[in-house]
Amino acid sequence: MQKIIDFIKQIFFTNDFIPLHEPRFIGNEKKYLNECIDSTFVSSVGKFVDQFEKEFALYVGSKYAIATVNGTAALHISLLLADVKKDDEVITQPLTFIATCNAISYIGAKPIFVDVDLDTMGMSPKSLLDFLENNCEIKDNNCINKTTRKIIKACVPMHTFGHPCKIEEIKDICEKWNIVLVEDSAESLGSFYKNKHTGTFGKIAAFSFNGNKIITSGGGGVIVTDDEVLAKKAKHITTTGKIPHPYEYVHDQIAYNYRLPNINAALLVAQMENLDNFLTSKRQLAKIYKEFFSNENITFIKEPANSKSNYWLQAVLLNTKKQRDEFLEYSNKNGVITRPIWKLMNELDMFKDCQTNKLINAKYLEERIVNIPSSVRL
Template sequence: MQKIIDFIKQTFNTNEFIPLHEPRFIGNEKKYLNDCIDSTFVSSVGKYVDMFEKEFASYVGSKYAIATVNGTAALHISLILADVKRGDEIITQPLTFIATCNAISYCGAKPIFVDVDLDTLGLSPESLKNFLEKNCEIVDNKCINKTTKKTVKACVPMHAFGHPCKIDEIKEICDIWNIILVEDSAESLGSTYKNKHTGTFGQIGAFSFNGNKIITSGGGGVIVTNDEYLAKRAKHITTTAKVPHTFEYVHDEIAYNYRLPNINAALLVAQMENLDKFLKSKRELTEIYKDFFSKSKVKLVLEPENSKSNYWLQAVLLDNNKQRDEFLEITNKNGVMTRPIWKLMNELEMFKDCQKTDLKNAKYLEERIVNIPSSVR
């Protein structure tokens, strides 16, 4: 264990505390922030919001991008755009950050948990297919859960740590069952599957720019889509559903104050300018870790087949739960920040009664995965 600690400190060239993932501000962040402040347009209207949305859409290959105050808001609105209503059911994975299930819950919907694949850490097409064939039927062009009689409206896979799941297979299954695919791409900016950017396979995708993400504005999120109607509606309902007018305040439905402030967008425009540099650094770190752990019993999690991962968070796989806990305790005591993967969503009090498949892969990973320092060097 000490060899691993020493190696990580050597890799990051410090004997000080090493965080899991800290942001890097190495470009025009201060320049653009000062410009934004001088303009006085620091709220949800301003040139940096427009610039960022245009640049982001171009980068991932979508027609439209709508910036939001955070990634959870982006996912929440994405589900509303997918016409998710109270009482609907949403298929997702148990191995994810709480934001996925929170967004589902905000809509008054209920998650159904299917297993993940060991190689991608993401939602398993096989588990999805088996659940639907066993538990669902098509009635009036809707996917109906035969047990609950509820509509299964959408499927939300999440690309864990930036490793793409088998999203094309998931989409094919969703199309057969008339289920809307909404990609939780919060962690996967810069990741591609079969040369197509994550977040663009489904009708709607959502990204996050929280302080620990590969680029950040302290918070922030974005919705991407190729559908002009959905893009316009996303902008409308994230801007309190205010009807455009020179001076009158007319709002035509209950909506949300979810737009990204211009001052945060200024940070993101600067961060986007260095995104390719950050991704290159991430892959270089992967090669360093890969070489070291190839001589160790600890297994480094690598990008799945047909994928190019952003390697947002590096992850290692331990032999068992006991070894994982020892690894976490010793590294953190020695100034190397490490974290376990998330507790399975179906084990949380709020979701313990949700329908689920056999989750053996998710449980296996939960007991063994640890994230190690992953910052851009």
């Protein structure tokens, strides 16, 4: 294992501590922050919010983008806009970050877990279809769970570590079963499936700009959609439901204080200017890792077929859980931060009673996947 530690330190040009993923502020961040501060518009109104939304929508190929305070808020609102209500059910994957299930739970809906594919680590269309055909029926244009008799309103696949799942197949299945497709694209800015950016296949999608994401404003998120009505509603309910007026305070519904502050948007505008450089660096790093691990009897996770991945977090697949645990312990003790993939959501106390399909692949990956240092190299 020392050979691996030495190699990672070599490619990051240091013998010191190496984090898993640290942000890079190498452009106009300080300039735009100072400009924002000087303007005094540091809250949810300001030119940087508007500029970022326009630039982000253009980049991913969506008609509208609505900036939010974080990715979880973006997904929460996306599910509300998909008409998910209390006691509805939402199909998702067990191999995901907790935010996916938290957003579902905020509404009072309940997740259902189907398996992932080994090659994408994202939702398996085969497992999704198998669950629907064996457990559901269409009644009054709704997908009804025959076990619980509840409506399955939405499906939330996640593009794991930036690797696109088989989103086109999932979309076709959702349309057949009258289920709204909401993409959790939190990790996949800069990733494409069949030359189409992730987050633009479903009715609505959410991205994240947390401190460890490929671009960041410390926090931040964004909702994207091609639906003008949904976009206007998203902006309204993320801004406390306030009716526009020069001075009156009138709110027409219970809503949320989820808008991204202008000072954070200033950071994101600067970060977007370097996004292509970040992506190039990450793909170069993936190539270096792939070549190295091919000689180490360790599988490097490469982008799936028909995809171009942002390689947000680089990952390797160890041969056994024991080998994974030894790798994690040794690397972290020697100043190279590595992390396991998430514990399966259905194994957490909050979701252990949720309905599942067979989760064979998800369990296999949970026991073997490790993330290795993935920062943009300078």
